Amino acid sequence: MQLSKKIPSLQKLVLALIVLGKLHLVDAQSSPDRSTEAGEAAITDPNQECSSYDYPPVSSQIGSFPPQWEKATILANDSAAQAKWASINGSIPTNISVKTQPPPSSYSSDDPDCWWTYNLCTTPKLSGLSPDVSAAPEPSTLGYGFDDGPNCSHNAFYDFLQSQNQKATFYFIGSNVADWPLEAQRALADGHEICAHTWSHPYMTTFASENVFAELWYCMQMIKLAVGVTPTCWRPPYGDVDDRVRSIAHALGLQTIMWEYDTEDASVNGKSVTDQTVVTNYQDFINTAKNGTFNSTGAILLTHELNNFTMSEAVSFYPQLKSTFQHIVPVGVSLNKTQPYVESNYSLPTFEQYIAGTVTTNGTRISPNDTSGSSTPSDSASAPSPSASATRSGAASSNAASETKMHVYGTFWLVVSLLTLCSLW
Numbered sequence: 001m002q003l004s005k006k007i008p009s010l011q012k013l014v015l016a017l018i019v020l021g022k023l024h025l026v027d028a029q030s031s032p033d034r035s036t037e038a039g040e041a042a043i044t045d046p047n048q049e050c051s052s053y054d055y056p057p058v059s060s061q062i063g064s065f066p067p068q069w070e071k072a073t074i075l076a077n078d079s080a081a082q083a084k085w086a087s088i089n090g091s092i093p094t095n096i097s098v099k100t101q102p103p104p105s106s107y108s109s110d111d112p113d114c115w116w117t118y119n120l121c122t123t124p125k126l127s128g129l130s131p132d133v134s135a136a137p138e139p140s141t142l143g144y145g146f147d148d149g150p151n152c153s154h155n156a157f158y159d160f161l162q163s164q165n166q167k168a169t170f171y172f173i174g175s176n177v178a179d180w181p182l183e184a185q186r187a188l189a190d191g192h193e194i195c196a197h198t199w200s201h202p203y204m205t206t207f208a209s210e211n212v213f214a215e216l217w218y219c220m221q222m223i224k225l226a227v228g229v230t231p232t233c234w235r236p237p238y239g240d241v242d243d244r245v246r247s248i249a250h251a252l253g254l255q256t257i258m259w260e261y262d263t264e265d266a267s268v269n270g271k272s273v274t275d276q277t278v279v280t281n282y283q284d285f286i287n288t289a290k291n292g293t294f295n296s297t298g299a300i301l302l303t304h305e306l307n308n309f310t311m312s313e314a315v316s317f318y319p320q321l322k323s324t325f326q327h328i329v330p331v332g333v334s335l336n337k338t339q340p341y342v343e344s345n346y347s348l349p350t351f352e353q354y355i356a357g358t359v360t361t362n363g364t365r366i367s368p369n370d371t372s373g374s375s376t377p378s379d380s381a382s383a384p385s386p387s388a389s390a391t392r393s394g395a396a397s398s399n400a401a402s403e404t405k406m407h408v409y410g411t412f413w414l415v416v417s418l419l420t421l422c423s424l425w
């Protein structure tokens with residue numbers, strides 16, 4: 001009698017342990033992989049996306065960068081930065097003064113420095129500098145891009161772009177890349193173009209030349225460290241650029257990308273700029289396009305990857321932009337800039353290739369954690385087979401599929417164990 005009572009108790013104990021084990025397994029399987037681009041890209045809960053993680057390839061080197069969100073200076077022990085600055089310093093004009101904001105009344109109305117903030121000047125007066133890019137040169141074309149990323153909660157937005165097979169230009173802030181390196185990697189993995197947007201997002205004309213250099217240099221270096229590529233384009237925060245700042249960017253191999261139309265999506269303050277202002281700006285821009293304004297030369301519209309509002313507006317206005325413009329392409333594609341980075345193992349399609357459906361070419365996955373090391377051939381809208389974008393998206397969906405499978409297995413075993421336990425009790 002005693003013995004037969006003991007056996008069920010033992011069974012109960014074993015089964016209880018099995019149930020607990022399965023519960024633990026299910027829990028472990030549902031936690032996201034925060035160490036890879038694909039794992040991070042598969043997270044759908046914005047709160048989870050925005051909880052910080054450690055990415056050793058960047059965190060181990062963060063001491064070689066200026067403090068995040070502070071005015072960049074050339075670090076005392078950074079011989080590479082010092083050597084680069086020494087090599088270009090002599091070519092930077094010293095007769096263009098450091099500015100104050102807003103433009104003071106004492107500044108000459110002739111705008112000798114081609115100061116955009118003063119008079120929207122985009123054609124430099126200093127010789128040797130190319131005009132800024134402020135429109136997409138191709139007719140009826142929108143040069144599509146977003147400033148201030150990477151934003152930690154951008155997966156829904158990037159998923160949307162992916163669902164539309166739409167590529168864009170992302171202007172990344174170095175301090176953001178340092179916090180969200182896997183989100184920065186996603187831009188490249190998805191086939192977007194990456195440009196620099198400084199280290200700490202200052203009014204660049206208010207900085208001494210050495211600080212202007214450091215803001216650009218450390219942004220470029222952080223993108224290189226986190227993503228594996230070095231940008232050759234940049235956008236000045238607030239558009240604040242003059243010929244002194246341009247000459248430093250030029251010496252670093254950076255093309256200056258501006259805009260002519262502004263949604264003001266990053267300026268909403270509930271007073272002078274409201275949500276409705278942004279909606280009106282989008283609508284005005286679309287009406288301008290419908291009026292034929294861009295029939296001979298396209299446009300660039302200023303929009304941001306700054307927060308949920310700016311990204312949601314981008315998603316909600318995409319269908320109208322798509323039906324209004326003949327083509328929506330990354331700015332580099334509109335410029336036929338097939339070599340977007342210093343590194344030669346990544347190229348953008350030409351404008352003709354892009355509009356024919358080849359939206360990425362030779363997109364090598366360069367993320368420091370990537371072990372596949374495989375180069376990916378072209379991506380076609382009509383036949384989206386092997387491509388940088390399709391590879392990443394495939395990896396993400398196969399990840400999701402295997403996660404779902406694990407869930408089904410886990411739940412199945414949990415139910416079986418519980419039923420057995422109940423029948424024995």
Ligand SMILES: [Zn+2]
Nearest residue numbers: 147148237238
């Ligand atoms: Zn910005």
